Amino acid sequence: xxxxxxxxxxxxxxxxxxxxxxxxxxxxxxxxxxxxxxxxxxxxxxxxxxxxxxxxxxxxxxxxxxxxxxxxxxxxxxxxxxxxxxxxxxxxxxxxxxxxxxxxxxxxxxxxxxxxxxxxxxxxxxxxxxxxxxxxxxxxxxxxxxxxxxxxxxxxxxxxxxxxxxxxxxxxxxxxxxxxxxxxxxxxxxxxxxxxxxxxxxxxxxxxxxxxxxxxxxxxxxxxxxxxxxxxxxxxxxxxxxxxxxxxxxxxxxxxxxxxxxxxxxxxxxxxxxxxxxxxxxxxxx
Amino acid sequence: xxxxxxxxxxxxxxxxxxxxxxxxxxxxxxxxxxxxxxxxxxxxxxxxxxxxxxxxxxxxxxxxxxxxxxxxxxxxxxxxxxxxxxxxxxxxxxxxxxxxxxxxxxxxxxxxxxxxxxxxxxxxxxxxxxxxxxxxxxxxxxxxxxxxxxxxxxxxxxxxxxxxxxxxxxxxxxxxxxxxxxxxxxxxxxxxxxxxxxxxxxxxxxxxxxxxxxxxxxxxxxxxxxxxxxxxxxxxxxxxxxxxxxxxxxxxxxxxxxxxxxxxxxxxxxxxxxxxxxxxxxxxxx
DNA sequence: GTTCCGCATGAATCGATAG
DNA sequence: ACTATCGATTCATGCGGAA
Numbered sequence: 001x002x003x004x005x006x007x008x009x010x011x012x013x014x015x016x017x018x019x020x021x022x023x024x025x026x027x028x029x030x031x032x033x034x035x036x037x038x039x040x041x042x043x044x045x046x047x048x049x050x051x052x053x054x055x056x057x058x059x060x061x062x063x064x065x066x067x068x069x070x071x072x073x074x075x076x077x078x079x080x081x082x083x084x085x086x087x088x089x090x091x092x093x094x095x096x097x098x099x100x101x102x103x104x105x106x107x108x109x110x111x112x113x114x115x116x117x118x119x120x121x122x123x124x125x126x127x128x129x130x131x132x133x134x135x136x137x138x139x140x141x142x143x144x145x146x147x148x149x150x151x152x153x154x155x156x157x158x159x160x161x162x163x164x165x166x167x168x169x170x171x172x173x174x175x176x177x178x179x180x181x182x183x184x185x186x187x188x189x190x191x192x193x194x195x196x197x198x199x200x201x202x203x204x205x206x207x208x209x210x211x212x213x214x215x216x217x218x219x220x221x222x223x224x225x226x227x228x229x230x231x232x233x234x235x236x237x238x239x240x241x242x243x244x245x246x247x248x249x250x251x252x253x254x255x256x257x258x259x260x261x262x263x264x265x266x267x268x269x270x271x272x273x274x275x276x277x278x279x280x281x282x283x284x285x286x
Numbered sequence: 287x288x289x290x291x292x293x294x295x296x297x298x299x300x301x302x303x304x305x306x307x308x309x310x311x312x313x314x315x316x317x318x319x320x321x322x323x324x325x326x327x328x329x330x331x332x333x334x335x336x337x338x339x340x341x342x343x344x345x346x347x348x349x350x351x352x353x354x355x356x357x358x359x360x361x362x363x364x365x366x367x368x369x370x371x372x373x374x375x376x377x378x379x380x381x382x383x384x385x386x387x388x389x390x391x392x393x394x395x396x397x398x399x400x401x402x403x404x405x406x407x408x409x410x411x412x413x414x415x416x417x418x419x420x421x422x423x424x425x426x427x428x429x430x431x432x433x434x435x436x437x438x439x440x441x442x443x444x445x446x447x448x449x450x451x452x453x454x455x456x457x458x459x460x461x462x463x464x465x466x467x468x469x470x471x472x473x474x475x476x477x478x479x480x481x482x483x484x485x486x487x488x489x490x491x492x493x494x495x496x497x498x499x500x501x502x503x504x505x506x507x508x509x510x511x512x513x514x515x516x517x518x519x520x521x522x523x524x525x526x527x528x529x530x531x532x533x534x535x536x537x538x539x540x541x542x543x544x545x546x547x548x549x550x551x552x553x554x555x556x557x558x559x560x561x562x563x564x565x566x567x568x569x570x571x572x
Numbered sequence: 573g574t575t576c577c578g579c580a581t582g583a584a585t586c587g588a589t590a591g
Numbered sequence: 592a593c594t595a596t597c598g599a600t601t602c603a604t605g606c607g608g609a610a
Contacts, residue, residue: 037583039583040583042583082583084583084584084585085396085584085585085586086585087428088393088395088428088585088586089393089394089395090394090395090396090397092384092385092388092394095381095384095385096385098378098381099378099381099382102378107374107375108375108376108378109374109375109376109412109413110371110376110413111376113399113401113418115399115401115486117603117604118582118602118603118604119484119582119584119602119603120582120583120584120585120601120602121582121584121600121601121602121603122584122585122586122599122600122601122602123482123585123586123599123600123601124584124585124586124587124600125432125586125587126395126428126429126430126432126585126586127395127396127485127585127586128434128482128483128484128485129482129484129485129584129585129601129602130484130485130583130584130585131484131485131486132399132484132485132486133583142373142374142412143412144412146411146412148414196409196414196415197414198405198414198415198416198417198418199413199414199415199416199417199418200401200417200418204603204604205582205583205603205604215582215583216583441602441603442602442603442604481601481602481603482601482602
């Protein structure tokens with residue numbers, strides 16, 4: 001049985017292997033936020049631990065049950081996912097999953113939209129490029145921890161004016177700059193008016209910059225970590241991939257656990273989390 | 287039995303009363319596009335002809351059946367809708383409706399996201415402002431009519447590059463005025479590069495909504511009308527409200543039928559459609 | 573050191589081909 | 592028929608090399 005204790009210093013663990021096995025070792029009500037992007041449904045079940053659309057719900061429900069158990073009553077589960085198009089139709093396994101999870105006690109609190117500015121190219125006779133993904137928010141209780149002030153965005157007069165006339169490109173660029181944590185310059189915000197965001201997130205999907213294809217920009221988990229946790233809280237990603245969620249948690253001063261089945265990604269996650277822990281958290285981000 | 291014939295001149299009819307009654311008078315396979323924004327689920331069932339969330343699916347399915355019958359095999363049904371938040375949760379009647387409609391033969395081809403730039407202000411302890419709605423695309427057949435070229439947009443780089451050029455300012459202003467980012471006066475963009483749009487639509491929700499409660503900007507039906515129909519085709523909106531869909535159809539040179547239960551809106555729709563018919567269609571829009 | 577251009581590269585999807 | 596694989600299509604982004 002793992003114990004997640006408050007200790008001096010930041011903790012970030014990455015565990016190799018099946019998430020269901022590891023989850024059983026977690027104590028009840030020990031996690032503040034689960035945020036994950038599970039392997040998408042894939043015809044080729046062998047590629048990345050993908051699962052066939054028709055079996056997706058059946059595969060995921062036992063995991064959802066364990067996540068329910070380990071989550072604190074005031075905690076939140078954020079599921080980033082998007083259904084495939086098969087046979088000319090959008091598949092229904094995700095909306096079926098929502099219904100099934102509700103039957104098992106989860107509250108479907110909200111559906112955020114992640115608008116991907118740079119989506120995958122392609123042309124088909126019957127559809128356009130898919131530029132959005134779901135970020136489904138589930139909770140155990142109606143009352144849950146939410147720190148809305150942590151994700152407020154500056155909205156000066158110039159921005160209001162620009163939003164009316166300009167293309168989405170500039171807005172996205174500004175937004176991603178703000179949320180990335182690196183280009184953040186607090187002095188630039190002095191005198192600007194802050195407003196609460198909406199349930200639509202504008203983030204560019206990360207391009208393959210350092211060879212590791214992190215198909216889930218760090219800004220996405222970072223946004224939900226800021227919104228649903230405080231420093232010292234515990235964040236869990238049962239499908240951590242290259243470690244993006246844990247890195248975001250470390251940079252924000254949250255403790256985290258990531259689980260990854262595939263050894264290649266596990267090794268990558270280890271290295272990335274190590275690197276993140278080496279750099280002290282930036283006070284401006286916390 | 288209504289007959290929808292090709293006649294010289296544009297036709298736009300508005301019918302008062304229950305849509306189910308009128309739909310039964312339509313011939314099979316006579317409509318190219320159904321696009322509508324039905325009354326949203328409302329706890330107070332009497333207010334806007336709204337229907338309780340728990341009864342929404344049951345109420346809508348018979349209408350969906352009739353729409354299926356009157357739609358041409360290569361036609362499309364676009365349903366603009368968004369679930370309410372009740373009891374701290376997003377209600378599930380819409381995803382249940384999708385599953386039920388599929389059981390009755392509809393193909394769930396795609397889900398477009400309408401991103402409302404200027405959504406209704408407000409603040410709640412457990413959620414942010416709702417800035418998006420679903421535009422569910424249903425079809426009868428895998429192969430359907432789709433005219434993708436009609437909604438192409440200037441390439442992403444274009445705005446960024448040209449905005450630096452002061453001499454292009456006028457064109458930018460025209461752009462925002464005409465189409466809010468979609469379907470603008472093509473003649474202005476001759477020689478520029480165009481790309482296909484994505485399944486995320488950026489449209490401001492209508493501000494001055496002429497007495498109608500459901501703000502449904504004309505650009506929304508206009509975009510789908512351009513995408514799924516050609517001039518002379520028939521467009522149907524069984525919940526036409528103040529006539530927005532028919533006005534958009536008229537302006538684009540498509541024939542249309544709108545149905546409205548509430549007399550107040552019906553009168554408004556009549557007036558708006560009359561006005562639209564008085565102004566000759568602008569060739570640049572067709 | 574800037575700016576600009578060319579180029580590779582994706583959480584994709586369809587249709588055809590082969591077993 | 593039904594499933595697995597492959598080629599074609601497409602565009603925002605970040606990189607490197609060149610002016």
